[in-house]
Amino acid sequence: MNRAIEVRDLSKSFGEKHILNRISLHVQEGETLVVLGRSGVGKSVLIKCMIRLLEPDNGEVNILNEDVLKIPDGRDLDKFRRKVGFLFQSGALYDSMTVRENLRFPLERQPDAPEEEEIVRRVEDVLEGVGLSDTQEKMPAELSGGMKKRIALARSLIMQPEVMFYDEPTTGLDPITSTEISELIREMKERYETTSLIITHDMECARITADRIVMMKEGRIAVEGTYNELKENDDPWIQAFFSDSKKEL
Amino acid sequence: MYMRTDALPASVKDFLVGLAGITQFAGKFFRNFWRPPFEIREVFYHAYSLGQKSLLLVGITGLIIGMVMTIQMRPTMEQFGATSWLPAMVSISIIREIGPVLTALICAGKIGSTIGAELGSMKVTEQIDAMTVSGTNPFNYLVTTRVLAVTIMVPLLTIYADIIALFGSYAAMNLEGSVSFKLFIDQSLGSLLFSDMVPALIKSFFFGFAIALVSCHQGFTADRGTSGVGKAANTAVVISSLFVFVIDLLAVQITQLIIS
Ligand SMILES: Nc1ncnc2c1ncn2[C@@H]1O[C@H](COP(=O)(O)OP(=O)(O)O)[C@@H](O)[C@H]1O
Ligand SMILES: [Mg+2]
Numbered sequence: 001m002n003r004a005i006e007v008r009d010l011s012k013s014f015g016e017k018h019i020l021n022r023i024s025l026h027v028q029e030g031e032t033l034v035v036l037g038r039s040g041v042g043k044s045v046l047i048k049c050m051i052r053l054l055e056p057d058n059g060e061v062n063i064l065n066e067d068v069l070k071i072p073d074g075r076d077l078d079k080f081r082r083k084v085g086f087l088f089q090s091g092a093l094y095d096s097m098t099v100r101e102n103l104r105f106p107l108e109r110q111p112d113a114p115e116e117e118e119i120v121r122r123v124e125d126v127l128e129g130v131g132l133s134d135t136q137e138k139m140p141a142e143l144s145g146g147m148k149k150r151i152a153l154a155r156s157l158i159m160q161p162e163v164m165f166y167d168e169p170t171t172g173l174d175p176i177t178s179t180e181i182s183e184l185i186r187e188m189k190e191r192y193e194t195t196s197l198i199i200t201h202d203m204e205c206a207r208i209t210a211d212r213i214v215m216m217k218e219g220r221i222a223v224e225g226t227y228n229e230l231k232e233n234d235d236p237w238i239q240a241f242f243s244d245s246k247k248e249l
Numbered sequence: 250m251y252m253r254t255d256a257l258p259a260s261v262k263d264f265l266v267g268l269a270g271i272t273q274f275a276g277k278f279f280r281n282f283w284r285p286p287f288e289i290r291e292v293f294y295h296a297y298s299l300g301q302k303s304l305l306l307v308g309i310t311g312l313i314i315g316m317v318m319t320i321q322m323r324p325t326m327e328q329f330g331a332t333s334w335l336p337a338m339v340s341i342s343i344i345r346e347i348g349p350v351l352t353a354l355i356c357a358g359k360i361g362s363t364i365g366a367e368l369g370s371m372k373v374t375e376q377i378d379a380m381t382v383s384g385t386n387p388f389n390y391l392v393t394t395r396v397l398a399v400t401i402m403v404p405l406l407t408i409y410a411d412i413i414a415l416f417g418s419y420a421a422m423n424l425e426g427s428v429s430f431k432l433f434i435d436q437s438l439g440s441l442l443f444s445d446m447v448p449a450l451i452k453s454f455f456f457g458f459a460i461a462l463v464s465c466h467q468g469f470t471a472d473r474g475t476s477g478v479g480k481a482a483n484t485a486v487v488i489s490s491l492f493v494f495v496i497d498l499l500a501v502q503i504t505q506l507i508i509s
Contacts (some may be wrong), residue, residue: 082384090378106383109286109390138480159383223411 003062004029004163004195006049010059011074011219013040013048019045020056021213023221032189032196034206036241037216043199044089046216047165050197052077052084064162068196082110085156085194087185089171091148093140100136103127103155126154129191130184146177150184157188164189166198171207203241267488274466278396279436280390289395295398303359303406306351311410314347315339315417323425335438337429339418341445348411349449350497353456356403357489361464364395365485368468370480377469392469394463403457404450427475444508 005027012020019042027033029169037043049056052068061068064083073076080225089199094102102124114122130150140148149169156164169185172177182236187211189196198209206213207227215223215238223230223238229239257265318339326335338503371377380387415437422428463487472483 051382053381078384078386080384081382084382086379086382088375088379092375093381094376095374105380106385109385111285111486117321155383 001028003027004031004064005033005197006060006062006064007046007050008060010046010049010056010058010061011044012054012056016219018060020049022059023216023220025214025221027195027197029195030193032186032198032209032211034144034210034213035197035221036201038201042182043201043215043216044167047086047167047197049083049200051081053166082106082159083159083162087149087156087164087166087169089167091140091152092140093148093152095140095145097139097233098136099127099132099138099140099143099151102140102151102219103158105113106159122158126158129156129157129188137225146173146181149173149177149181152240153181153184153188157192160192161194164194164196166196166200168202169198170200170202173187175204178202178205179208181205185209201241203239251346259433270311270470271463271466274392274469275462275508276299277388278393278462280385281393284389286389288390291390291394292397292401295395296402299336299360299363299395299398300402300406302363303356304409305381306359307355307406307410308413310355311413312349312417312420314351315343316420316421318342318347318414318423319418320424333436336418336422336433337440338370340415340437340443342443343413343414345413345420345445345449346439346497348414348455349407349453352407352410353403353460353493356399356457356491356494357407357460358486360399361460361485361489363480363481364399364461364464365467365471368392369471369481372469372471372481372500373473373475373477376507381426392462392465395459395465399461400454400457404453407450407453444504448500448504451498455500456493460489463489498507 003026004024007023007025009022009024010020011018020076023046024044025033025035035043035046048054048173050061050063050068050208056069063080064142068079068080071080071139093099094105097105099244100123103126104119105141107119107122113119122134124133127136130153132147132150132154135151136144139183140151141150153169166185170181173181185196185198186209198205200206210227212224212226213230214221217237223235225233231242233239317496319335322335322338323332326338348363368377371391375386377391380390418437419433420439422433467481467485467488471477
């Protein structure tokens, strides 16, 4: 199997603060990898470096056979980014636009934008997929937290990305909505066969979505395994994640 | 040349870093200007929405300034027996200097804070990042449109302020003695030269450009956290007002050079 994502020795510091310390990981084509880590460990920094929202200091990122850190800023980088979806922790819906305009926004602005009919169809399609068909005219402020996440997910999926990044998809949601979103992510991944990288500290989300889990500590990957393997492990540091997510319930 | 930046006081360093950022931003504007997609609808939308926000304030200020200047200048002019020159004096000062600068300052306040807060909150809530990662250039959609809109609106608002200020002046003339409207127009505009109007208009284009550019830059570089938004809006107003004065000073020098 091919590696859709490969990160090698990635480092990033802010001044004296070393956040990523030669971190390496990879995701197979079609696989879902969950990166677990405590709040503030640098999970967001990691995926932001991978998509060039932040410029890493050192290392190599290879996504879909492209050497990401060497893509020139501008049209080429935009073209690469259209193949990749990103769900922000906050959802990051455009709050001056309706749900429909939010969904149309990236689609209409591609150099080879689809026909109007195709756009309308894809908006309806993707909204149905996340179970919110009747929200087209709503403004983001009128939506609940869980609905916002769903619309944000729809907005990423409408571009039919080959790779999806999720930044804490369940943080800030109640346990029931969290489970719903986690299941939706799994469903969407099966439907579109997207390679996914999910970062979270929510073990329940990892249990539902992950094919494989890695744990991040002090700027590197400390442990790797499946959900069940990690559950069997009696390292107290690993077990803390399991008890943490029970506390949330 | 290599310069040790840590030898400078923090405020000077911030200022230089900010200036470099704004210059870079201007470069980006000119590069992106030619790059599709062209968001024409957004330009009109921002021109309308930002323009109408300042309309009332610009109008009231213009009216009052026109009146005040006329009332204050009258005794002096009377002393020299040059009352018939009063309309010309007032209109020249308004059109050359007071109209453009006052309008620009009001716009720096109103438009600058609006843009700073809008873009600042989009930055803080990761909406700008979301545009970036979806492969749609946020600069075009958010900055180029606003800069164009404001660059067009500030000169239009200046003309509007000038006209209202002249009405104010006419009204004030009629507080003491009466002047016919026709005579007032003849006296005030008759002595007005091309070289009064054109440089004033050109400079207000630059005012508009600077206000929008500075405010967009502040929004785009807003700090994380909610206090970042307020700070972005506030700094946008302060720096764009400062730019208005600096451009005004440069414009006077350049105009003098060209005319003489
Ligand atoms: N743009 C930035 N500038 C400076 N420090 C940052 C920046 N982004 C993140 N950090 C710091 O990096 C650390 C990791 O942040 P983050 O990746 O957001 O953590 P998390 O694992 O919770 O997602 C934090 O200490 C944060 O303060
Ligand atoms: Mg985070």
